[in-house]
Amino acid sequence: MTNLQKEDFSKWYLQTIQKADLMDYSPVRGCIIFKADGWELWEHIQEDFNKYLKTQDIRNVYFPMLIPKHFLEKEEEHVEGFAPELPWLTKVGDEPLEEPYALRPTSETLIGDAFSNWINSYRDLPYEINQWANVFRWEKKTMPFLRTSEFLWQEGHTAHESEESARERTMAILEAYATLIEDTLAIPVYRGQKTPSERFAGAVDTYSVEAMMRDGKAVQAGTSHYLGQNFAEAFDIKFLNRNNEHEHVYTTSWGISTRLIGSLIMVHGDEQGLVLPPKVAPTQVILVPVGPWQKNPEILDRLKELKASLAQKDLRVRIDTTDNTPGFKFNEWELKGAALRVEFGPRDLENNQAVIKMRDLNDKESVSLDGIEDYIVEQLDVMQKRLFDSAVKRYEANEHTDIDTLDELKAHIEKSKAAGEVPGFVLIGWDGTEETEAKIKEETGFTTRNIPFNPPVEKTVDIVSGKPAKHTVWIARAY
Amino acid sequence: MTNLQKEDFSKWYLQTIQKADLMDYSPVRGCIIFKADGWELWEHIQEDFNKYLKTQDIRNVYFPMLIPKHFLEKEEEHVEGFAPELPWLTKVGDEPLEEPYALRPTSETLIGDAFSNWINSYRDLPYEINQWANVFRWEKKTMPFLRTSEFLWQEGHTAHESEESARERTMAILEAYATLIEDTLAIPVYRGQKTPSERFAGAVDTYSVEAMMRDGKAVQAGTSHYLGQNFAEAFDIKFLNRNNEHEHVYTTSWGISTRLIGSLIMVHGDEQGLVLPPKVAPTQVILVPVGPWQKNPEILDRLKELKASLAQKDLRVRIDTTDNTPGFKFNEWELKGAALRVEFGPRDLENNQAVIKMRDLNDKESVSLDGIEDYIVEQLDVMQKRLFDSAVKRYEANEHTDIDTLDELKAHIEKSKAAGEVPGFVLIGWDGTEETEAKIKEETGFTTRNIPFNPPVEKTVDIVSGKPAKHTVWIARAY
Incomplete structure (x- = not known):
């Protein structure tokens, strides 16, 4: 037990994400390797947001990663905003390219061009799509998950027949982000509008949800942009409106990224390591046999049964059958942010009980094996709310x-x-x-x-x- | 009804995938836009293979897209195999990079380097991971889905303590690919070993599953490579074996890609457009109101009920409520490969029935509304098998x-x-x-x-x- 989080938060963060096996550094400047648990956090965020998109009938698509140079130059503010951070593909094999391609920092330009082909009439509107993709911004200062040269994100792009409709989508998405981040990641957010100087390059208005890390610093957790007709004019996206006139569409774009993983760690983590909201924890329940369990095969048998019945309830459960000591295992799974730990040994078997330890609480509890599955489900639910509530309290104390x-x-x-x-x-x-x-x-x-x-x-x-x-x-x- | 498929198969293919709204061309050389239906086919392939990976405890990760030049050069055959197709990132903003980065054609090198850090002892083995990613191979001739400069794929990488274990994994994956492609995509495959000249650059042995398109041409639908110790030697991936000696690991890699989408079209499609196996069809059931349905609101109400009860059974269902004529709608949904069509009008309402048309059959059938949901589920299942069986017959006729x-x-x-x-x-x-x-x-x-x-x-x-x-x-x- 250290006091590193208070003494040097960045150091705590960097140590924790590596020790907990979420990531590793790569030989590529500012790019990290997402290891299995780190990646799985992103998968759960994807699943969650895909569910929302489905309710809105917004479908996923995929655009090429490369953007021709002259495309980026069509919207002036846009190219200026990204120019210094753009990585350029200039040759293939030994052959120089006639026109260089940028590795996308975002896809408004390529999608604007496609919209100009696909959209003809108000009947085609709103045209709403999303893509999950890797993007590149070669920023000077990088920080694992929070700011990397390559990162993963979701970018939504929509076109509308009126400013009103586009603004509605902009705000609906902001609220959808807030819901995902608060309900699923247990991170409270501040909803609001960005000032002009912090606006997305090419947008009319940018809105954000901001989260407060444990060190009081902010992370911009999601942004939603009302782009007006800026990109429609640059890419000539016109439609025949209800008055039979040609008009430029009104567009929006919006994104959340793998920086949410960094936020998760920095909002909930403690000196022992990761604390992950049950809804996204790669290991929701860790089962640890204790005492002389190897001599008593019934211990492991009962844990396997419990694992199966919890898996039936769609929980992510693991059993730690390594030769390590219970103390070592406890620390390891606390570090990795397993939400709930079940300890089970010979005496528990005798008493028809198990010991339960929630990751975010200090006390352990003895619970009867009868109906323990429902109890576990309930406790995970309670923990999810508890993490959110305690973050709210911390926010309030630091406002x-x-x-x-x-x-x-x-x-x-x-x-x-x-x-x-x-x-x-x-x-x-x-x-x-x-x-x-x-x-x-x-x-x-x-x-x-x-x-x-x-x-x-x-x-x-x-x-x-x-x-x-x-x-x-x-x-x-x-x- | 044309005869284009027989007369000019490539032309048929190119027209069909665009008309059916699977893709569009992009301004980036050899790169296509995956539109919603095209992308969704890939999503279903991903879901399916992820399920298999889970049974094997192979977890998803993500590695940087860029590969330092000197990494690629470490395994000689490997770099030679890919050199002419490699796109290079050479500058950021206006600044040239000290060392260029390649846009990954595959990730053995970066992952080999990581393995050399992560693997220490036989206890760490097998080390098995997978990633879903975009990759780049700048080939001269491109063809939508089948061969594009950027494509999407899954690449699995594993390290083992013995040749035997690595070879087992190589073959198990090949069989998993065959199962996915045969059972889910309804495409029969030929399992076998590649000749040395067709081997993956750097592999000891390459195995493939090959599919036969309707024009008799082959598509390499998936490959699994036994890499021996080649990459382990190039990247110094050593482990302490059970005899307490340091030894190089034995590695494998394997991939399937978005070319499976092209194969789907080319194996099952017909003159009317796409024919998609129900398991992956974005629209499994299309409900079309017919007759004077707008005057009789009960028609649409009943279709909405049917849609809801089919959605309850996890089917992907849409209702076509556009103003187009029934004939137009029928053609459109045949083109897009909706697996099963339900026609429902005033007379059907009276008779408590609906008309069902399977995409791959010519005849329609009248079916009672009572228990129609179960009937639809059953017919989709039958169609899935029928598509596979008729492909097998076509294969046999062309062997x-x-x-x-x-x-x-x-x-x-x-x-x-x-x-x-x-x-x-x-x-x-x-x-x-x-x-x-x-x-x-x-x-x-x-x-x-x-x-x-x-x-x-x-x-x-x-x-x-x-x-x-x-x-x-x-x-x-x-x-």
Whole structure:
């Protein structure tokens, strides 16, 4: 048991994800290997979001990974936003290409071109598709899962006959993200609008859900963009509207990525390792035989029966039959974030009971074997809610709404640091200028996260200029 | 109703996959867009193979897409095999990279490097993983789904403590591929070993399952490679064996790809369009209201009930409520390969019946609405088997085992062409030399497909040299 999480959160994170066997470093700059448990977390996120897409009749497709250079140049803001991070394919074998291809940072341009071929009339609208894909942004600073040169994501793209319809989709997706992240990942999020300087390159409006890590820093957990007619104009996506006139469509795009895996670790993890919400934990139940179990074959037989009956209930269960000591096994499975542990030895067999330990609680409990399956299902459900509730409490403890000047902000940061606490999220008044945002960032490292739809307090004065605030904004340090 | 499939099979294929909305061309050389139905076929293949992997405890992972140049160069045969087809990432933004990265054609090298870190002792073995990924091979001739510059696949990689264990895995996977392709895709396959000239670059032995398209040409539908210690030596993957000695592991790799989608179309499709095995058809059941159904709301209500009760049985069902005529709808859904069509109008309502048309049969049938759900489930099952059986019959009609000389082969090809028939698969004797293979290819365009495990006939004389045959081999023209 260490105190590393408090002392050096980044170090704790990097050690934990490797020790827990979620990932490994690769020889490719800023790219990681997703090991089986790390990848499975992503699979569960995919399953969950695919279910939502199905309810919306939004179908999955796949576009080529490469984007011709002249495509990216069609929407000016878009190419400017991504230019320094774009990796380029310039030759094949020994032959240089006539036109280089970019490894996609996102697919609005290629999809815009396709939409211009596929969409003719309002009857074709809304045209709504999604793809699961790898994307590339060659950023200077990388951090496993949270920011990697190659990452995996989902990108949805829709075209609509009216601004209203497109804006509805933009907001519906934001709420779908919030639901997935809160209900499935047990991570509370702040819903709101990005400021213009943090907007997606080429968007009219960008909305985000933001999550607070255990160290008080923010992760942008999902974004939904209303693109207006910008890409429709750049790619000539026109449709015959209900008045029999040709008009540009209104588009949206939206994404969540493998950075959600990083958020999972950073929101729920503790000194012992991963704590994973039962809904996505690769191992929901770990069964550990204890005592002289090898001499008493009935122990393992009963655990195998239990495994089978839990698997029947669609639970992900493993039995640890290695030669390691129980203590070693307990630590290992705590590290890997198995949600619930069942210990079972000769004395338990005699008493027709098992010992249950929830990953996020300290106490163990003895439970009768009769009906233990239902009890386990119930406890996993309770744990899922408990993780969310305790994250909410932590969020609340780290939200600060009484800071009105830059000096107060600096003092708050200093004080937090000295007390070994996290500076967290700060709600400020903002006059709507980029200068103010730049000044905050320069002097404190805090950046605007989003303009919440329902701020807990309305702030009236800009934190830097002292001018009347146009918006109330969450600011924080961010990953 | 045309006769295009017989007259110009390639043209039929290209028209059909576009008209049926499976794909579209993209502005990226040799890369296609997978539209929703095309992509969904791949999703069903993924679901199916993932189920198999789970039974084997082989878990999914994800490796970076980029491969450092010096990695590829470590295994000599491997780099030679892929060199001319490798696309290279050479710069980011405006900055040239110190070492170029290849877009992966396959991942043995990166995974070999990882294995060398992860594997220490025989206790770690077998180490078995799989990944679903996009890969790149910049081939000169491309064909949608069958051969594209970027394609999607599954690549499994395993390491073992003995040749025996690795060879077992190699063969088990080949059989798993055969099962998936035969049972789920209803495509019979020829199991066998590749000749050395058709072997995977760096492998000791390559095995394949080969499928016969409707035009008699072959598609290599899946391959499984025994890699021996070649990659283990190149990447120094050593383990402590049971005798406490350091030894190189024995590895395997194996893959199936989105070319299976092309095979599906080319094996089952007909003049009316796609014919898809029910197990993978995106639309298993299409419900079409007929007659003056808009005036009689009960028609649509009953179809909606039927849709709901079929969805309850996990069927993929759609109702076509467009304004198009029934005839138009029938053609459209035949084109798209909906497996079973239900027609339902006022008279059917009166008679408590519906009309059912199976995609692969010409006749329609009137069926009582009572218990129609079970009947539909049963008919889909029957159709799945029927498609497989009729493919088997077609295979048998196009297999030729009585050709012993190159002249006979040429005559056979000429005769088939003149009769409007397909030359199909020819079983020949082979003396084991590359010269013979080269000669056959040069003079007929036929290539060796594989050396079948159980040839219908043993051939004794090489078709070119007239020398004693070492092997009996299937040859065919191939995609």
